[in-house]
Amino acid sequence: MKAVKKIPLAGPVLNGNERKYVLDCIDTGWISANGKYVNEFESTFAEFCGVKHAISCANGTVALHLPLLAYGIEPGDEIIIPSFTYIATANAIKYCGAQPVLVDSEENTWNMDPNKIEEKITPRTKGIIVVHLYGHPVDMDPIMEIAKKHNLFVIEDAAEAHGAKYKGKVVGSIGDVGTFSFFGNKIISTGEGGMITTNDSELAAKMKLLRGQGMDPNKRYWFNVVGYNYRMTNLQAAVGLGQLENIRWHLDQRRRVANAYIEKLSPYANLLELQPEMAWAKHSYWMVSILLSENVKAERDEIMQSLEDDGIETRPLFYPMHHLPPYYEERVYPVADRVSARGFNIPTNATLTDEDIEYICNRVIYHCSNNI
Numbered sequence: 001m002k003a004v005k006k007i008p009l010a011g012p013v014l015n016g017n018e019r020k021y022v023l024d025c026i027d028t029g030w031i032s033a034n035g036k037y038v039n040e041f042e043s044t045f046a047e048f049c050g051v052k053h054a055i056s057c058a059n060g061t062v063a064l065h066l067p068l069l070a071y072g073i074e075p076g077d078e079i080i081i082p083s084f085t086y087i088a089t090a091n092a093i094k095y096c097g098a099q100p101v102l103v104d105s106e107e108n109t110w111n112m113d114p115n116k117i118e119e120k121i122t123p124r125t126k127g128i129i130v131v132h133l134y135g136h137p138v139d140m141d142p143i144m145e146i147a148k149k150h151n152l153f154v155i156e157d158a159a160e161a162h163g164a165k166y167k168g169k170v171v172g173s174i175g176d177v178g179t180f181s182f183f184g185n186k187i188i189s190t191g192e193g194g195m196i197t198t199n200d201s202e203l204a205a206k207m208k209l210l211r212g213q214g215m216d217p218n219k220r221y222w223f224n225v226v227g228y229n230y231r232m233t234n235l236q237a238a239v240g241l242g243q244l245e246n247i248r249w250h251l252d253q254r255r256r257v258a259n260a261y262i263e264k265l266s267p268y269a270n271l272l273e274l275q276p277e278m279a280w281a282k283h284s285y286w287m288v289s290i291l292l293s294e295n296v297k298a299e300r301d302e303i304m305q306s307l308e309d310d311g312i313e314t315r316p317l318f319y320p321m322h323h324l325p326p327y328y329e330e331r332v333y334p335v336a337d338r339v340s341a342r343g344f345n346i347p348t349n350a351t352l353t354d355e356d357i358e359y360i361c362n363r364v365i366y367h368c369s370n371n372i
């Protein structure tokens with residue numbers, strides 16, 4: 001076995017003021033959930049998204065739970081989501097005792113198909129959660145139209161899509177609420193962390209209340225409701241602010257990496273497809289994704305194993321919710337089924353060199369061509 005350099009799939013790059021700000025927290029003792037970095041991270045994030053309110057929280061999963069709680073979602077309610085997503089989207093609905101209702105993806109973006117939403121709406125439907133998958137924005141206009149017609153709220157799960165744009169608008173500013181994750185492998189990170197964006201001041205106040213155990217903002221240690229401790233710490237926000245100050249650089253690096261992959265891999269349409277970037281979209285390239293064509297006879301997992309042996313870390317695309325035990329359905333969602341069975345993510349991080357990308361593409365093409 002020859003020694004090979006390991007190329008990781010993802011990883012944070014902390015090359016701005018993160019260290020300085022964290023040391024400031026330690027030097028001043030402001031390490032818990034109050035402090036100037038929490039406020040500054042929130043206001044800078046709100047500005048970045050062009051919204052009135054940004055509310056930090058413990059992670060991207062509770063960033064979904066809080067707006068559902070604020071909307072009063074309870075057992076018997078239904079929320080529409082794409083089947084093809086990360087499980088947190090569905091789990092946040094389950095935490096409220098409500099039911100996620102699954103919709104298939106569309107062929108071009110792999111995001112939730114707006115044409116398949118209305119058939120899933122019932123008198124119990126309260127809202128829609130869209131997911132900007134792998135950084136590609138959802139086609140929002142038809143979804144906002146459906147939501148308006150049926151009086152539903154729209155939450156954008158933008159955990160993977162910081163800075164992505166739909167028709168020039170930053171995601172997280174288009175629906176009623178946007179939610180973000182700052183997990184270690186996301187576009188910018190705080191280790192663990194999340195953010196909620198909204199222009200709805202009443203909803204923002206409810207979410208802030210619920211985030212802090214429900215303590216009455218006008219009467220300390222008075223609680224009218226059962227709340228949660230879903231706060232972000234000043235330490236996490238210090239890292240987040242350092243990351244956010246450099247977000248242009250992070251996004252530019254991802255685009256550089258994605259463009260290099262597109263240039264080298266798109267001539268091989270007989271072997272694979274890439275998640276496309278629609279004319280109306282600005283992809284944020286959280287993870288570059290490959291879909292093996294039917295010409296490739298090997299299973300997806302065999303190709304991934306060969307790449308692993310070459311020192312290239314990959315990751316399968318998400319299993320659709322209807323395949324997983326908590327959300328299992330017998331039926332077929334053809335697009336989600338096809339994409340998830342044949343797709344995987346290739347390394348997408350800001351520090352990949354041109355040589356790394358060249359090597360990865362050569363190995364992908366080699367293994368695919370050997371299996372036709």
Ligand SMILES: *Cc1c(COP(=O)(O)O)cnc(C)c1O
Nearest residue numbers: 059060061086088159181182183
């Ligand atoms: C990462 C992610 C989340 C959850 O974020 P955490 O910070 O890990 O809780 C939610 N939705 C999607 C689509 C994600 O990719």
